[in-house]
Amino acid sequence: MRYLRLLGVFLKSNLLLELEYRANFLTQSLLGVFWASISFAGISIFYTQTDQIGGWSYGQALLIVALFTFLDGLLNFLMRPNTERIVTMVREGTMDFVLTKPANSQFLATLRHMRYAGLSDMLAGAAIFAFAGTQLALAPRWEHVLQFAVMLISAVLLIYSIWVAMASLSFWFVRIENIAELFSVFFETARFPISTFGGLLRFILTFVVPIAFMTTFPAQAVLGMLEPHWLLSAPLVAAAMLWLTHRLWRFAVLHYSSASS
Amino acid sequence: MLRIYATLLRMGWAIVMEYRAQIVIWMTNSLLTIVFMLVWLSISRDGPINGYESADFVAYFIVAWVVRNFTAVWASWELDYAIREGRLSPMLLRPLHPIHHEIAINWAEKGIRLFLVLPLAALGLVIWPEAAARLDWSLLNIALFVVSLALAWLILFMSDYLLGILAFWTTQATAFVQGFFGLRLLLSGTVMPLAMFPAALQQVLRYTPFPYMLHFSVDIAMGRVRGEELLIGLTLQLAWALTCTALVHLLWRAAIRSYSAVGA
Numbered sequence: 001m002r003y004l005r006l007l008g009v010f011l012k013s014n015l016l017l018e019l020e021y022r023a024n025f026l027t028q029s030l031l032g033v034f035w036a037s038i039s040f041a042g043i044s045i046f047y048t049q050t051d052q053i054g055g056w057s058y059g060q061a062l063l064i065v066a067l068f069t070f071l072d073g074l075l076n077f078l079m080r081p082n083t084e085r086i087v088t089m090v091r092e093g094t095m096d097f098v099l100t101k102p103a104n105s106q107f108l109a110t111l112r113h114m115r116y117a118g119l120s121d122m123l124a125g126a127a128i129f130a131f132a133g134t135q136l137a138l139a140p141r142w143e144h145v146l147q148f149a150v151m152l153i154s155a156v157l158l159i160y161s162i163w164v165a166m167a168s169l170s171f172w173f174v175r176i177e178n179i180a181e182l183f184s185v186f187f188e189t190a191r192f193p194i195s196t197f198g199g200l201l202r203f204i205l206t207f208v209v210p211i212a213f214m215t216t217f218p219a220q221a222v223l224g225m226l227e228p229h230w231l232l233s234a235p236l237v238a239a240a241m242l243w244l245t246h247r248l249w250r251f252a253v254l255h256y257s258s259a260s261s
Numbered sequence: 262m263l264r265i266y267a268t269l270l271r272m273g274w275a276i277v278m279e280y281r282a283q284i285v286i287w288m289t290n291s292l293l294t295i296v297f298m299l300v301w302l303s304i305s306r307d308g309p310i311n312g313y314e315s316a317d318f319v320a321y322f323i324v325a326w327v328v329r330n331f332t333a334v335w336a337s338w339e340l341d342y343a344i345r346e347g348r349l350s351p352m353l354l355r356p357l358h359p360i361h362h363e364i365a366i367n368w369a370e371k372g373i374r375l376f377l378v379l380p381l382a383a384l385g386l387v388i389w390p391e392a393a394a395r396l397d398w399s400l401l402n403i404a405l406f407v408v409s410l411a412l413a414w415l416i417l418f419m420s421d422y423l424l425g426i427l428a429f430w431t432t433q434a435t436a437f438v439q440g441f442f443g444l445r446l447l448l449s450g451t452v453m454p455l456a457m458f459p460a461a462l463q464q465v466l467r468y469t470p471f472p473y474m475l476h477f478s479v480d481i482a483m484g485r486v487r488g489e490e491l492l493i494g495l496t497l498q499l500a501w502a503l504t505c506t507a508l509v510h511l512l513w514r515a516a517i518r519s520y521s522a523v524g525a
Contacts, residue, residue, distance in 0.1 A: 023432065023433060024432070024433065027433040027436040028436065030436075031436050031439055031440055034440050034443060035443050038443045038444070038446070038447055041447060042447055042452060042453075045447075045453065045457060045458060045459075046300075046304070046453070046457075048457070048458075048459060049304065049310050049311060049457050050304045050310065053300065053303060053304055054303055178282075178283075178286045181286050181287075181289060181290065182286070182289055184290075185289050185290065185292050185293065185296075188293055188296055189296050192300055196299070196300050196303045197299055197303070198299075198303070201299065
């Protein structure tokens with residue numbers, strides 16, 4: 001309860017901050033929609049030359065682009081702004097103020113900052129999803145909607161866990177925006193169904209950097225094409241990652257000797 | 262001017278050497294080119310698409326990767342930062358246009374990038390000999406490629422600097438840079454050869470600067486433009502390079518006239 005209230009306070013304070021810089025908010029929001037349009041136009045041009053990529057039709061691939069845009073918006077809304085702050089805090093020694101506050105430090109460090117312009121990508125993602133739905137005349141059965149919800153929540157938790165891991169590493173390496181940049185390169189492959197890639201890369205994108213869990217599996221779920229074992233393993237993997245990265249964060253904080261004192 | 266540039270390049274080299282790790286990280290961003298190559302390889306598995314077989318796609322994206330790294334520019338970000346922080350004022354007092362400083366840094370950075378990119382690209386061509394065979398290795402063609410590469414760099418550098426100058430009037434200049442980057446990824450042929458576009462769109466694009474930022478140079482390397490078409494292309498590329506340079510000149514003069522420094 002207390003944490004929900006805190007989250008509400010964060011949401012509000014960030015909104016107030018955003019309203020101070022309205023021009024910036026507006027251009028960043030427009031930019032989000034613009035990038036989504038580029039993704040949309042890009043995939044559409046791909047499909048003028050072919051009727052399948054990795055066995056996925058145009059409408060199906062649009063679902064993947066929609067999920068990619070949505071999750072990228074989430075990264076812009078929540079993950080990237082907090083990463084930037086963590087790097088600054090570790091470098092300038094102000095992390096101490098976070099660690100000494102009477103609340104969970106991981107919560108305070110990773111969910112404190114939001115950039116509302118990220119919502120524009122998320123909305124654009126939802127719009128592309130709706131368009132893909134009409135293209136496919138999508139009428140999923142309720143159990144597929146449920147599967148989709150499970151897979152999408154797992155995807156979000158996985159992304160969050162990866163971000164907690166990177167935040168933890170910042171205590172040792174400080175400049176984690178570089179690792180974040182590397183992750184972003186991998187994340188770009190999430191624009192396409194995982195079956196587009198062959199051999200080793202597909203293995204890596206499924207089991208090492210779990211990109212397949214982020215867009216391909218949720219899209220398969222809503223299409224009713226998901227292999228049942230992923231439905232079981234995705235929430236388990238997400239939960240395990242969440243727990244492991246939380247332990248990593250605790251370990252990192254325990255071994256952190258402040259920069260200032 | 263040569264002596265000035267020798268000094269500027271030495272300074273630029275010192276600056277980029279300090280950020281060498283950072284530059285390598287930024288370069289990973291261009292690995293996206295490889296991702297798109299893999300996607301096209303997947304699509305073309307069952308047969309050629311608009312005259313591109315798998316080997317053509319490999320050749321295209323390897324050269325595109327080299328071109329992209331050769332023409333990488335971030336001068337607008339530096340300019341935006343310098344203007345917002347008031348650091349531009351001391352630079353304006355020097356008897357040399359600040360753009361030369363940025364050009365020198367850009368060329369020094371190219372040294373680091375090419376040091377990594379060229380061997381990797383060569384390795385790629387050794388691994389895929391069929392792809393290497395899709396490139397036109399005649400001396401004349403290599404010379405034409407180098408010329409168009411230099412012009413592509415000029416177009417990109419000047420258009421980027423142009424957007425950076427907007428920072429004199431707006432705090433949102435980098436948003437324009439990012440928007441332009443998105444447009445460029447799609448329209449310059451970074452994510453796919455322009456032959457994949459609908460024919461009507463290709464015709465329109467020919468007269469915009471976008472293909473001349475990347476696609477045209479790659480086309481030359483692959484020997485896909487010849488004769489009259491090549492001459493027209495080079496002329497249009499030169500025209501765009503000169504237009505961008507002239508626009509930078511004009512906009513800069515207007516900007517300086519309206520500029521009042523922030524800070525001391």
